[in-house]
Structure formats: C-alpha cells, structure tokens
Amino acid sequence: MRRNKKLASIFAVSILALGATACGGDDGGSDNAGDGASSGGGASSDVKVGMAYDVGGRGDQSFNDSAAAGLDKATDEFGFESQESEATDGEAESAREERLVTFAEAGYDPVIAVGFAYAEALGKVSEQYPDTHFAIIDDSSLADSPNVASLTFAEEQGSFLVGAAAALKTEADHIGFVGGVETPLIQKFQAGYEAGAQAVNPDITIDVTYLSQPPDFSGFGDPAKGKTAAEGMFDGGADIVYHAAGGSGGGVFEAASEAGGKAIGVDSDQYETADDSVKDVIMTSMLKNVDVAVYEYLSKVADGDFPAGQTTYDLAVDGVGYSTSGGQIDDIVDQLDDYKQQIIDGDITVPTEPTS
Amino acid sequence: MTPRMTKLLLGLSAPVLALVAAFAITSLVLLIAGDPVGGVWGEILSVPEGRNIANIVNSASVLYLSGIAVAIGFRMNLFNIGVDGQYRVAAFTAAVVAGEAWLPGYLNTVLAIVCAMAVGALWAGIAGVLRATRGVSEVISTIMLNFIATSLVAFLLRKAAVREEGSNNIGTKEIPEGSRIPSFSFGDGPGQEIYGFVVIAVLVGVLYWFLLGSTRFGFDLRATGRSTTAAVASGISVTKMVVAAMLLSGAVAGLVGMPLLFGESYTYGSTFQSGLGFAGIAIALLGRNHPVGVAIGALLFAFLNEQSNPLQILVGVSPDIVAITQGVIVLTVVVSYELVRRYGVRLEQQSVARALESERAQREEVTA
Numbered sequence: 001m002r003r004n005k006k007l008a009s010i011f012a013v014s015i016l017a018l019g020a021t022a023c024g025g026d027d028g029g030s031d032n033a034g035d036g037a038s039s040g041g042g043a044s045s046d047v048k049v050g051m052a053y054d055v056g057g058r059g060d061q062s063f064n065d066s067a068a069a070g071l072d073k074a075t076d077e078f079g080f081e082s083q084e085s086e087a088t089d090g091e092a093e094s095a096r097e098e099r100l101v102t103f104a105e106a107g108y109d110p111v112i113a114v115g116f117a118y119a120e121a122l123g124k125v126s127e128q129y130p131d132t133h134f135a136i137i138d139d140s141s142l143a144d145s146p147n148v149a150s151l152t153f154a155e156e157q158g159s160f161l162v163g164a165a166a167a168l169k170t171e172a173d174h175i176g177f178v179g180g181v182e183t184p185l186i187q188k189f190q191a192g193y194e195a196g197a198q199a200v201n202p203d204i205t206i207d208v209t210y211l212s213q214p215p216d217f218s219g220f221g222d223p224a225k226g227k228t229a230a231e232g233m234f235d236g237g238a239d240i241v242y243h244a245a246g247g248s249g250g251g252v253f254e255a256a257s258e259a260g261g262k263a264i265g266v267d268s269d270q271y272e273t274a275d276d277s278v279k280d281v282i283m284t285s286m287l288k289n290v291d292v293a294v295y296e297y298l299s300k301v302a303d304g305d306f307p308a309g310q311t312t313y314d315l316a317v318d319g320v321g322y323s324t325s326g327g328q329i330d331d332i333v334d335q336l337d338d339y340k341q342q343i344i345d346g347d348i349t350v351p352t353e354p355t356s
Numbered sequence: 357m358t359p360r361m362t363k364l365l366l367g368l369s370a371p372v373l374a375l376v377a378a379f380a381i382t383s384l385v386l387l388i389a390g391d392p393v394g395g396v397w398g399e400i401l402s403v404p405e406g407r408n409i410a411n412i413v414n415s416a417s418v419l420y421l422s423g424i425a426v427a428i429g430f431r432m433n434l435f436n437i438g439v440d441g442q443y444r445v446a447a448f449t450a451a452v453v454a455g456e457a458w459l460p461g462y463l464n465t466v467l468a469i470v471c472a473m474a475v476g477a478l479w480a481g482i483a484g485v486l487r488a489t490r491g492v493s494e495v496i497s498t499i500m501l502n503f504i505a506t507s508l509v510a511f512l513l514r515k516a517a518v519r520e521e522g523s524n525n526i527g528t529k530e531i532p533e534g535s536r537i538p539s540f541s542f543g544d545g546p547g548q549e550i551y552g553f554v555v556i557a558v559l560v561g562v563l564y565w566f567l568l569g570s571t572r573f574g575f576d577l578r579a580t581g582r583s584t585t586a587a588v589a590s591g592i593s594v595t596k597m598v599v600a601a602m603l604l605s606g607a608v609a610g611l612v613g614m615p616l617l618f619g620e621s622y623t624y625g626s627t628f629q630s631g632l633g634f635a636g637i638a639i640a641l642l643g644r645n646h647p648v649g650v651a652i653g654a655l656l657f658a659f660l661n662e663q664s665n666p667l668q669i670l671v672g673v674s675p676d677i678v679a680i681t682q683g684v685i686v687l688t689v690v691v692s693y694e695l696v697r698r699y700g701v702r703l704e705q706q707s708v709a710r711a712l713e714s715e716r717a718q719r720e721e722v723t724a
Binding site: 050083084085086088089090091092093094095097098099101102103106108116117119120124128138139140141142143150182183184185212213214215216217310 | 507513520522523526626630632662665
C-alpha cells in the first residue's frame with residue numbers, strides 16, 4: 001500500500017512538474033513582456049495600454065504575436081506605456097475577469113483583450129469600469145457597449161481569395177481545407193475558401209477536416225494531427241491544402257512537402273516564418289492583420305479618440321488579404337485582384353457559414 | 357511534554373515545514389531568474405480585497421469538491437485520475453438538462469445536479485467495474501476515459517450548442533434564471549459574491565467525514581485500503597468495495613463543475629474551466645485525504661492562484677511562478693510528512709528504550 005501511495009505522489013508531482021516546466025517555457029516570453037513595460041521611441045505620452053493575451057501569449061508565432069506586433073509598433077511610434085498579461089491554460093472565468101479588473105484598477109486605459117474567450121469577462125468588467133476604454137479582438141457580442149471597441153475581421157473574404165488561388169492553381173481539381181478547431185470563427189475561413197474555389201470552378205472537389213472540436217482546443221497546437229489530416233487529403237488526390245489551424249499548420253506544410261503538393265498558410269505570411277525545408281510548398285498565405293487592427297485602434301487613441309462599436313477589418317481596408325512572397329502566384333494576381341475588387345464593390349458577397 | 361502535545365506539534369510541524377521549504381525554493385527560483393523576490397511575495401501575501409476573497413472562496417469550493425472526489429479513491433488505495441473527465445461529462449450533462457428546463461425552478465436545479473452525480477458516477481464506475489472484474493488498473497482506464505470524455509463532450513457540445521450573435525463562443529443553452537443558485541453578497545462592491553453552492557461543498561465535506569469515520573461502509577473502505585487480505589479475511593467483499601468507492605468518487609466528481617455552472621457561467625461552453633481534476637489530485641495529497649486538510653489545501657491553492665493573477669501587470673513577473681510554488685508545495689509536503697513520521701518513530705523508540713532502560717535498572721537494583 002505504501003508503494004502505491006508513493007507511486008501516487010510521484011505521479012501527481014510529475015504532473016505538476018510538467019505543468020511547471022511547460023509554464024517555465026512561457027516564462028522567457030513573459031520576461032520580455034515585463035521589459036515591455038517601458039515607454040519607447042521618440043514621442044512620449046501618458047497613455048497606458050493594458051494588453052490581455054489569450055493562452056500562449058506573446059511568442060506564440062500566431063494570433064497573440066500578431067496583436068503584440070501591433071502594440072509594439074504603436075508604443076514605439078506614440079510613446080505609450082504598455083503592460084501585458086497572458087491567460088494560463090485551464091484558468092477560471094474569474095481569472096480573466098480579474099486580469100481586466102487589475103488593468104482597469106491600475107489605471108490602464110485602454111485595455112485590449114485579445115481573443116473571443118474574454119467576451120464574457122469583458123461584458124461584466126466594462127460595466128463596472130465605465131470610464132475605462134476596452135477593445136476586444138474577434139468578438140462583436142459587446143458592440144453595443146459604449147466603452148468597448150469590437151475589432152473583427154472578414155476572414156471569409158481573405159479565404160475567398162486563397163480559395164480562388166487554389167482553384168486556379170490545382171491540376172487535379174481537388175483541394176483541401178484543414179481547420180484547427182470547429183468553431184464558428186474557423187468555419188468562416190472554410191466558408192470563404194469554398195466559395196472562392198467554387199467561383200473559379202463550380203465542380204471542384206474540396207475535402208474538409210477539423211482537427212478537434214470545442215471545448216478541446218488542441219487542434220490549434222498539434223502539428224502531428226495536422227500532418228495526418230493533410231496526408232489523408234494528399235493521398236486522396238488533393239494537391240493543394242489550406243490550413244486554418246494555428247500551430248498545427250506546420251504539420252500540413254510537412255505533409256505537402258512529402259507528398260509533392262502545395263499548401264496555403266494563414267494569419268501571417270507564413271512563407272517568411274516557416275522552416276526553410278517547407279518554404280517552397282507555401283503557395284500563398286491568407287493574411288489576417290490583427291497587428292493592423294491593434295495599431296489602428298491605438299493610433300486613434302493617440303489622437304485622443306476612443307472608438308467604440310464594431311470595426312470590421314476587411315479587404316477594403318487591407319485588414320485581410322493574401323501574400324505573394326515566393327512568387328508562386330504571380331501569374332494569377334490579376335485574376336485575384338479582380339475578385340478582390342468585386343468583393344470590395346459588393347458584387348460578390350462571401351458567405352460566413354459553410355453551406356454543407 | 358505530554359505525548360498528546362508531542363503528537364499535535366509533530367502533526368503541525370509537517371505542513372509548516374513544507375510551506376517554509378516551498379517558499380524558500382520559490383524565492384531561490386526568483387533570485388536565479390533575477391526577479392524581484394520582495395515584490396512578488398509582497399503581492400502574493402498582500403491582504404486580498406473583497407472581490408478577491410470572494411474569488412478565493414469560490415474557486416476553493418470547486419477545488420475542494422475535486423479534492424474530496426480524489427480523496428475517496430485514495431482512502432481505498434484507488435488512484436482516480438479520471439476526476440477530470442468525470443466532472444466534464446457531468447457538467448455538460450447538467451448544463452444540457454438545466455438548460456432544457458423540463459422542470460420548473462429549483463426542481464430543475466435538483467434534477468440537473470442529480471443527473472451530474474449519476475453521470476459522474478457512471479463514468480467512474482466503468483473504471484471501477486473494469487478493475488473489479490478484469491483487474492484493469494484504474495490509473496490506465498481513467499486516463500483513457502479522460503480522453504474519451506474530452507472527445508465525447510466536444511462531439512455532443514456541437515450538437516447541443518447555441519451561439520450568441522457576434523460571439524465566437526459556443527455553449528449549451530443558458531440555464532433559466534429561476535434555476536440558478538443565488539450567491540451570497542458580503543459587501544457592496546462588485547464581485548463580492550460567494551456561490552450558494554459553497555454550502556453544498558461544505559456539506560459534502562461533512563458527509564465524507566461522517567461516512568469514513570462513523571459508518572460500517574467507511575470502516576470497510578479504510579480497511580480495504582490498508583490491507584486487502586485483512587479485509588477479505590474479515591468478510592469484506594473487495595470487488596464490491598472497489599466499485600462502490602469508484603461510484604462514490606465519481607458522484608462527487610460530478611459535483612465539481614456545479615458551483616461554476618449554477619453560480620457563474622450558467623452554460624457549458626468553450627470557456628468552461630478545465631484541468632480541475634488534476635488540481636484535485638494535488639489538493640488531496642496536500643490535505644492528506646482529511647476533510648479539513650483538503651479544505652485547507654483547496655483554500656491555499658485558490659489563494660495562490662488568485663493572488664498571483666496581477667503579478668505580471670503590477671510586478672512584471674509571470675504568474676506561472678505560482679505554478680512552481682504549488683508543485684513544490686506538494687513535493688515538500690510528501691517529503692516533510694515522511695521526515696516528521698520518521699522523527700516521530702525515533703522519538704517513540706527513544707522513549708521506549710528509556711522506559712526499558714529504567715525498568716532494567718530497577719530490576720538490577722532489586723536483584724543487587
């Protein structure tokens with residue numbers, strides 16, 4: 001019995017230790033965050049920006065990093081003071097709330113919540129602190145609050161263009177989509193991609209897979225799963241696969257490289273950030289410029305204006321788009337820009353929910 | 357010093373030793389990382405404000421239920437790692453049942469909670485039956501059941517989900533207002549509210565204490581945990597006890613998500629708190645499976661979590677440092693209890709030796 005108990009303790013401790021080391025990994029990133037608490041650049045200002053990241057925080061090479069880039073640019077340019085805090089995995093709802101309250105209490109104004117997970121907490125906190133200004137990314141459920149700016153993106157429009165690009169480039173008339181987690185947000189990517197591909201070729205075959213279902217969010221950080229899913233599509237005859245799966249996308253690139261196919265990146269220009277060995281397979285990337293949204297919001301703040309309500313970053317304001325690094329789609333840029341113009345003009349309305 | 361006093365002092369010295377060691381080690385980590393040691397402890401050990409106290413008590417109630425669920429298994433020498441899966445399956449079920457509101461008002465609440473306990477018990481019962489009839493280690497089966505629970509809930513959530521306009525969050529239907537469990541307010545400030553479910557958590561603790569200490573079942577449970585062979589010899593059916601203990605552990609695990617569900621979120625969605633089952637393991641270990649010990653452990657963990665939240669904003673140190681402290685506390689608790697136990701044994705041996713010595717001396721005097 002004693003042995004069993006010991007075993008139990010060892011187990012529990014190693015679980016905790018694992019947790020601790022995993023968190024230790026984050027530590028490096030957040031140290032930088034601590035250093036970030038200085039006013040930068042030439043200009044100076046008494047605006048204090050609070051930035052509440054989602055799980056992963058600065059350094060996740062994805063969504064949070066993009067928001068951080070926008071913050072850095074703004075603090076450099078306008079001389080804001082800024083402070084950052086990130087969510088821990090498995091934290092209570094009250095912890096998210098407390099993070100926003102701490103910012104508000106410490107005089108940070110505006111406070112930017114990165115990610116839709118903050119929506120509920122922000123709903124409560126924005127009422128408690130009516131004099132503090134908040135912004136939230138990827139959520140518009142608080143668009144009616146007088147002190148909340150909702151920064152959302154027309155992911156479906158950017159996805160439409162890369163869908164069209166895939167349909168123009170495919171030789172098999174067979175393409176694929178790998179979504180990270182089957183949330184309404186990622187379904188927008190799917191809907192746009194399908195619409196874009198079908199606009200070029202109504203008979204095209206499109207495989208769709210999601211890596212996990214909410215509340216399991218592992219699909220955003222599991223390259224092995226991404227690789228398996230993409231391998232299945234390449235084996236089945238697809239030759240281009242678009243991923244909207246955050247960190248799992250690395251696996252999609254690997255699968256494309258091994259199968260001799262092509263892949264489409266997401267959020268940032270992944271041709272620039274991916275490993276050299278898979279660079280060549282990244283035909284283009286769907287750009288979701290969270291940094292632009294954060295920067296623009298803060299530049300308005302610098303002018304003394306705190307916007308509220310919903311701002312959608314779409315093709316018209318270059319909030320979303322596609323990348324051309326690598327030169328692989330240079331020959332179809334004209335066609336894509338034509339689609340882009342049609343969307344901007346309202347001649348094409350891109351659906352936000354998949355038809356199937 | 358009377359033997360009773362010695363025992364009490366020894367009992368107290370173990371956790372104190374553990375805490376002091378944990379604080380020292382954490383400080384060392386902070387020093388090495390070049391972070392402000394004083395600032396960090398100043399923030400963590402500052403007096404919590406009203407809303408923070410509410411958060412601490414609230415999250416402690418959740419951790420307490422999880423700790424008790426694990427402790428029931430531990431008492432029987434069963435390592436129920438599956439509390440994590442059990443509470444999620446149960447919380448989802450309760451959220452759906454309460455959201456559908458087949459019954460009016462609090463009847464709906466009661467039905468949902470009973471369903472949660474039943475589902476939690478069933479989920480744990482699978483591991484119990486496998487262990488009892490096939491000898492499958494409950495460690496393995498509950499880990500597997502955790503994975504299955506994750507996928508199952510994810511799959512079902514998509515079927516049951518409703519979505520608010522403009523939100524990227526999905527969740528079950530909201531529980532109607534009449535079926536929510538009201539909170540106690542203890543101040544005027546915002547957030548100074550304690551879940552009504554805290555009362556039920558305390559009741560669970562009392563029941564656990566009564567069941568273990570004062571009933572035949574509790575005696576059988578502890579006896580089987582201490583020695584299976586002795587239990588069999590005294591006529592206890594071990595198979596039955598294994599299943600019963602897992603069912604009970606699972607039923608309590610089913611309650612873990614209830615304070616959150618009926619006191620805060622009113623829906624089970626993508627932002628429902630995860631990982632509570634694993635925290636429960638650490639807390640049960642920390643509290644030595646004792647109802648009061650587990651409560652202290654839960655409060656300590658909740659306190660550390662809450663107080664560490666503003667660290668990054670106010671001191672510029674990642675709150676992850678507290679995860680290190682918590683891990684180290686569990687480690688030092690295990691070590692220090694063992695050290696104190698050995699010290700106690702040595703004290704006893706010494707006193708026995710002294711008694712024997714004086715007896716021998718007396719005998720020699722008599723014979724001399």
